[in-house]
Amino acid sequence: MPTQSHPDSFKSLATLKSGSTTCQYFSLKALEKKPGDLSRLPFSLRILLENLLRHEDGRSVTADDIKFLAAWDPKAEPSREIAYMPARVLMQDFTGVPAIVDLAAMRDAMKTLGGDPEKINPLQPAELVIDHSVQVDEFGTLRAYDMNAALEFQRNRERYAFLKWGQSAFNNFSAVPPGMGICHQVNLEFLARVVFTTAPDASGKVWAYPDTLVGTDSHTTMVNGLGVLGWGVGGIEAEAAMLGQPVSMLVPQVVGFKLTGKLREGATATDLVLTVTQMLRKLGVVGKFVEFYGPGIAELPLADRATIANMAPEYGATCGIFPVDAETLRYLRLTGRSEEHIALVEAYLREQGLFHTKDAVEAEYSATISLDLATVEPSVAGPKRPQDRVLLSQAGANFKEQLPALLGPNGNKNEARQMVRWEGEGGTASASGDIGSSVGMAAAVVESPSVPVATLVEGALEAPHVSIRSRFGIDPDKYLDHGSIVIAAITSCTNTSNPSVMLAAGLLAKKAVEKGLKTPPWVKTSLAPGSRVVTDYYEKAGLMPYLDALRFQIVGYGCTTCIGNSGPLPTDVSKAIDDHGLVAVSVLSGNRNFEGRISPDVRANYLMSPPLVVAYALAGHIGHNFDTDPLGKGKDGKPVFLRDIWPTQQEIAQTVAASIDSEMFHKEYSTVSKGDQNWQGLKFPEGETYGWEQDSTYIRKAPYFDEMPATPAAVEDIHGARVLALLGDSVTTDHISPAGSIKLNGPAGKYLTDHGVKASDFNSYGSRRGNHEVMVRGTFANVRLRNKLAPGTEGGVTRLLPEGTGMSIYDASVEYAKRGTPLAILAGKEYGSGSSRDWAAKGPRLLGIRFVVAESYERIHRSNLVGMGILPLQFLPGQNTESLHLTGEEVFRVGEPGELRAMLDGKFANGRTITVFAESDKGKTTEFSATVRIDTPQEILYYQHGGILQYVLRQLAGKA
Structure with a gap:
């Protein structure tokens, strides 16, 4: 919430009374040169504008930042960085467990640096829903639920005890027990506030502001259907947000999606979202906001809006938001929110110009696209990608x-x-x-x-x-x-x-x-x-x-x-x-x-x-x-x-x-936090720092802060690098860090077997994300991965160079580490599409990968790479591994000596392209330019510190 030193440059502090509640808020009307002036802004940007107005401090957020967004040019290319401070963080257990592991490891590191471990603590609500660990072992019988629930608890007892420790050790952290539902639905039906209100502060004031969030699951966008602005980020970004770091982002372009008409007989909300996904993928909305508008909105119940918003990652957008309207209020009432809160939601949003009515002025958008709902036909999508829609008849x-x-x-x-x-x-x-x-x-x-x-x-x-x-x-x-x-x-x-x-x-x-x-x-x-x-x-x-x-x-x-x-x-x-x-x-x-x-x-x-x-x-x-x-x-x-x-x-x-x-x-929600008898009786350790068990195969101390100096070393040159994998288009985070079953004869399976784990107890990669030893061995271990360095194969295999010996990607990385050889990945379009999986960046970093060169990146994965200190480079338009005749067998160097360091120190004053040198075994050198995809000044700091968590830790310890 605003501090006492808030400059309030626009004299926007105001008071709202709704029922028995009197709230302080920052009024967007104070920014209007004339009434209704901000109606040209998309609803999503008005929410961001309020966020800046409320967090103005003259440093992270300046008056100029606020003026810039208020005067947003819909056609401008994103270039202005802003600091977004979400009201809360949402996690599910696959991504939440490693996030809490990182926070626990940061507490240990804070002690080592001479700081206060209690500073490693969420500063705003961090809510975790355990929903990703249940597996379909039993099916087709009346005992299926009971059997699967029992197996889930048996397999994941240690992880769940760790989360219960987290609830006791960290402030503002709560976990919804297993068996309650999927985190995005629990968010929609229970956790989402739409309008956030605080407890009375020291002066007795209650503050009101829009509910906003980031989540460690890419489908966090489902809550956009409720008019709540939020999107998926990597776990490392979410951890930084929990610790008070703003989300660094460029002011986005906003694509308006106009809906008209009504779904015809036989067409479903799923058919609609598959159609929307195909249309937006074809248009290209990666890194952009998508906002739905038009008369067709009134024909869509809230659940259908949430279905469309859910799949924003599939169509590539940062978010896919619907404005709050009368249907939103109806849904809040249906799902059991109090009448007093619903009244406050309506009063606050109407006062702020954030409540949509049928006579609302259409906003200006960077681009528009439209769909008549009556044209939607029954469809399926596959066999490999959500955007590949096929008519049911075909x-x-x-x-x-x-x-x-x-x-x-x-x-x-x-x-x-x-x-x-x-x-x-x-x-x-x-x-x-x-x-x-x-x-x-x-x-x-x-x-x-x-x-x-x-x-x-x-x-x-x-x-x-x-x-x-x-x-x-x-x-x-x-x-x-x-x-x-x-x-x-x-x-x-x-x-x-x-x-x-x-x-x-x-x-x-x-x-x-x-x-x-x-x-x-x-x-x-x-x-x-x-x-x-x-x-x-x-x-x-x-x-x-x-x-x-x-x-x-x-x-x-x-x-x-x-x-x-x-x-x-x-x-x-x-x-x-x-x-x-x-x-x-x-x-x-x-x-x-x-x-x-x-x-x-x-x-x-x-x-x-x-x-x-x-x-x-x-x-x-x-x-x-x-x-x-x-x-x-x-x-x-x-x-x-x-x-x-x-x-x-x-x-x-x-x-x-x-x-x-x-x-x-x-x-259902009156007892959502209690859990069953297994959860209630689960014993867990206590203390401000976690007691790591050396023989645990689920929870291991994260290694990212081992021997971390108090101040970062200068950015190192990258030379003598070998390619670990040469990949094609649409390589997903599932290819990089699979979430499913663990193969018995793979590196991760061998590790677990060596530690006395039976194959029947392997569980999944997703459930093992709290153990980096399993996860690094599972990196690039997807059974459908096709590495062009090992033609004719599927799975996590490569060739060790220059010998050409075939082996697992993990084993090759170990051998390269012995030789002191830095590693690289070459890839095609849409590298890192799919889930907001921080292990798709953590795993490569632990393998020794220093840089990636791809034709294009999905938003979250590119950010995650920077957050783990991996350099994302992008081929110039029209270039790729084929056009440059790269085989992946070359030895690579990024830039001239000291060039990358100078570029970052100068904040790309002389441009953001750098020359990459690839020398073949015959002595021929191929030179090509690549764009350095470190997109914001804040990301430069993260990379210079070796990653976002290292930066945050040093800052909290007073070393940055």
Whole structure:
């Protein structure tokens, strides 16, 4: 909050009375030369402007900064740096555990530097929701939730005890226990304030201001649907924000997205967001704000807005925000916020010109794009990227076209098994147990007769999911083929709390069961709601038994399949895929479908709405044509088509209205912080510093501050560098730092085995992020990574140069470290797209990578690289590794001696391009210019200190 020394250059301090509350605030009207003058600014920039006005101190925020933003030029290229101070920080456990590990290590380092460890403490609310650790081990049975919850706690007890220590050791830090829902939905339904109010300060004043945040998950943007400005950052940036550091950013361009019309029958919010994602990726909005406006906004319920906002990382924007309006207030009331607070929200935002009405003046934007909602068609996206939208009617043809590129190194195993009858029938197990035609298709190819699917008997509920042969009497080797769907998951924050699509899935299941349809046994089905409220309204609507009947039992409340926690496939399904080199398929309602993310057994992944997930689960094959192919035979022996069971918009709307009420939210969130008996009884260490356990395989002291000098050394030249990996386009943070399963025979698996961990207890890379020894060994270990230095391979392998010896990337880095050889990465476009994963920068730094040269970067990853002291360089337009004939076998040098240091000391006064020299083994030197992507003056300081955390630590210790 403002200090007593706040200069208030614009005399903007004002008072607002709402009900029984009187608040102090900084009025945006004080900046207007005439009434309504700021209405030309997008809503998102008005929120940033208030942030600057409130934090004016003459140093980090000056009066000139405020004037500059108030006079924003929508067409100007971003060049002016501002300091943004979010009101709070949001974390989930995969990213939150390493963040708290870093803070704990910083307390130790502060002691070493002679400072006060208590200075390492969040200065504003830091809220963590444990939602990423539940895995789908058990599925398709009524005991699925209990089994998965028990396994989650068993595997993660040490991590959870560490978080409970964090709650006791740090001020302003709280954790929502596991099993409560996905962090973005908990944020939307409970944590978000929309307007923040403080406790009375020393003088008794209460301050009001817009709720803003940064989050350690890229989908933090979901809360933009509520009109709250926030976005994802790396964990290291979030830690700095917790410790009072402003988020350094350039004043962004803002793209206006105009919505008109209304969704037509059969189209869902998921179809809309896939369309928006494709449109904005094509336009190019990386590093920009996107703001939605137009009459179509009024046609979108809050949940649909949140769905669109959630996928801002997929369309590349920093945020995707909707303004606050009457629908926002309705949602706040539905989700149980107090009437007094809702009144304050409306009064404050109206006073500040931040409340949207239908007669509001349209703002000015850097660029605009528009969409008539009536043109949105049912769609899916895949098989590798969220922006690759495909019309539902063309999904099968798309997969067939993509198949050659999806085959792995052992794809030739399946030469005898070719997909046939793409124009023919589809089908699944009917009520009588017959196999539908798309299943019979595969059986015919291997010249084996169709056999009936065994009826699931009551005793099978107690049988372990070792194989579908033992449970159903089915040999998957006879029925699986390219395109077979082996995972169908209603998962992830994007859709799993949107009532319209969730109830649509339930209604579709009801009609399917009533017709007599079943899901094929090889489809691993799961339902992981984003909020416990979903179960409440499913039960009130009477839909849960029908989802159960199709084996869509609730498996947990958290981010499961979408984060890579899909769990193992039945062993015989997995073996059939491997034996025949099959390109198996997953369908999921999530937001991420990158290579190697969902399951190591699955090469093609398609995003879609929850009702389509159920439909494809019934079909059993991605080649199913819903227009022409029946899903199976009904009880009456007649074919059943998707159109026969698809719910109408009127049915969905009536079910939503009859099934959801405010009391559900009151009930679920009144005890959200208590957790179950396991959480309540969990013992944890105490003390201001953490007692590190040397034999722990989950929590290890972060090494970034080991032997750190009190003052930073001068920036070193980079010369004699070798390339560790030569990569193509769209390399994601999943490729760099996978979140899914840990391979037994990889470096991370060997480390865990050497430390006495059984393979069944490996858990996932995401859950092991508190142990740098595991994570550095998992860096670039994605099973689908293609390193051009090791052609013909997949996974984390490279060649040690100059010898050319093949080995794991980790083992090569160890050998290079022995030789004192700095390392580099060469990459193509969109390097580091995907999650806001700080380990995608931490891991490379620990491997010894000093710089990256890429054609372009995703926003968060570029920032993370700087935050870890890695130099991001960018090829000039039109240049890349191919045009420069770089093989990756060269020895690299960045700039002339002392040049990089001089550039940074001079704050790029003479330009930001530097020459890179690449010398081949034959003595030929290739020279090319690259742009130094250290984008702000603050980032220069971070890089000069070796990273953002080192800078913050020295500053807090009085050494910077």
